[in-house]
Amino acid sequence: MAQLKCPICGGQVSVEDDALPGELVEHECGAQLEVFKKNETLSLRLAEEVGEDWGE
Numbered sequence: 001m002a003q004l005k006c007p008i009c010g011g012q013v014s015v016e017d018d019a020l021p022g023e024l025v026e027h028e029c030g031a032q033l034e035v036f037k038k039n040e041t042l043s044l045r046l047a048e049e050v051g052e053d054w055g056e
């Protein structure tokens with residue numbers, strides 16, 4: 001597990017080491033976070049409010 005920082009509350013977020021960019025993680029503070037890669041390092045950002053997945 002990788003320990004990332006929640007961009008909303010600053011708390012610790014546990015993410016699988018093999019998490020893929022685009023993967024969604026819900027933090028204990030209630031924020032929906034999206035995994036993305038920055039300089040080969042996994043990071044987190046606030047996921048867009050999509051609600052339903054309209055993709056195929």
Ligand SMILES: [Zn+2]
Binds near residue numbers: 008010
């Ligand atoms: Zn949080």
